[in-house]
Amino acid sequence: MTDDRIPVTVLSGSLGAGKTTVLNRVLTDDHGLDVAVVVNDMGEVNVDAEHVTQQSDLGGEEEVIELSNGCICCRLCGDMLEEVGRLADRREFDYLLVESSGISESIPVAQTFAMGFEDADFDPTDTYRLDTMVTVVNAHSFWESFDSGAALTGDEISGDAERVPEAVLLDQIEFCDVLLVNKCDLVPDDALEEIEAVLERLQPRAEIVRTEFGDVGPEAILDTDRFDFSRAQNSAGWKHELQHEHHHDPQEEHGVASFVYERRRPFHPERIAAVLSDLTDELIRAKGFFWSAGREDVAMGVDKAGTSVRAGSSGKWLATLPEAERQQFFAARPGLEDDWDDEWGDRLTRLVFIGRKFDGERLIDRLDECLLADAEMDEDWDAYADPFEPEERRELALANE
The missing domain is CATH 3.30.1220.10 (CobW-like, C-terminal domain)
Structure with missing residues (x-):
């Protein structure tokens, strides 16, 4: 039976890992898909969304949705569903690409698309099909942490966050279908092998792809049909x-x-x-x-x-x-x-x-x-x-x- 629902890719990763760069690379590639974009940013001003609009040919407000001052895994979940529901009513695109904030937890976002949200009027499972969960990893931060004992992310978050950034990053790694190891040009080859060995332990099911400057072919993260929620829940490395x-x-x-x-x-x-x-x-x-x-x-x-x-x-x-x-x-x-x-x-x-x-x-x-x-x-x-x-x-x- 053919599933004609709109496929969805969710792009996660820590602050500075290169998510927006990956997003722009994919959007400007000739993949033949009409892609709508949701960009989530913790700040009051969504800098990532502005950058996506400037660097790609997506200029209409109907194509790039900005969700700011919160995370789509919690505070902005209802807002996200409202917006993707409005997009679905128009149905002028055939793929949805979501860039989550650097501290968004992957599982709640996946649950929203795979199972819906009880307090929302729009049920995404009727219109959308979660296709791929992608996590972008900053190879250089990983490498530096090995030798210095520093934080894996190198990020600081102001305010009273419930989860520390490192825990969120590792949750993103443990719950994904594709791991993009970005900024590989900043890391020696032998160190990259060690990083990949760690990632394979943390998430043995994911496909690992090395990238530089976020340069990845769209086929690696779009329309892969890799997402399986029941497997994903039980596939974390631990x-x-x-x-x-x-x-x-x-x-x-x-x-x-x-x-x-x-x-x-x-x-x-x-x-x-x-x-x-x-x-x-x-x-x-x-x-x-x-x-x-x-x-x-x-x-x-x-x-x-x-x-x-x-x-x-x-x-x-x-x-x-x-x-x-x-x-x-x-x-x-x-x-x-x-x-x-x-x-x-x-x-x-x-x-x-x-x-x-x-x-x-x-x-x-x-x-x-x-x-x-x-x-x-x-x-x-x-x-x-x-x-x-x-x-x-x-x-x-x-x-x-």
Whole structure:
């Protein structure tokens, strides 16, 4: 059956990665498509939209939509749907290209096009088909971060942002179909191989394309038919690693390694907080959940993205739910019951680490030292000091100063 809905490509990437340059390169190429453009910028003045209009032959306000002073993943989601709905009513184009802001999270934007938005009058799934999620990576920033321990993005955001830029960038990498490694001319070939090895760990499903000055053929990001929402949700690198038994024998390629740490004994809260706040800069990504003694009500989550580490409450253990609710989870996912402990239920630690030239065995030893000793298993865990935020605060920043 032919799908005649308008295909959509979403272009993401950190500030300065080269998204607008890529956008202009594609728009000025002879691809035979009539493309409408949505450009999202955090600032009050949408500089990117002005640049797109100046550098391409798209001059009409009906063809270039500017969404400013917010992100289309949250604050401007409704505005975006209103505009793409208005465009759909005209149907004078056959492809939609969306450039999101540097701090837009990819998953909410994809969900908007793939599933709609409950508070909006316009349902995009009737008119649009999400075709490709693209993330542009600044190869030079990645390369510099390897040797200096600096932030992966090199960007600073004013105001009270909920997510740090590095976390957003890695989310964009982990949820995409195509990775454009831009500014390759600024990086030696051997360093590019290391960067690609890291990216393959973070997102093994994506096609990786090297670019200079944003020069990429339109066929790499338009009408690829690569997007599959069910696969995309489960294809992030850390989930991929959790599903493959790499536990304590990291496989290395170009110095890039990953492993999963899993234990069924709780961490001492102060000891694990100290380790999490002192993770090596060579660890680019760490993600998962852990059991902190004295917090038997909630699973504690950890998220390291580049130089930033966050940890805190991340949801309830199934063991804390009423029996009827628990049985509903077991019925939906039979494998959960097979992994159930008679005393502690589903309480455990499962963390994935991805990094470059780091000492995995030393990290495992440090984490093991955070586990409760036999004598501590019989102590009153509620008497332990809790370095993490209260339950109503989702995360605690433990950024390495």
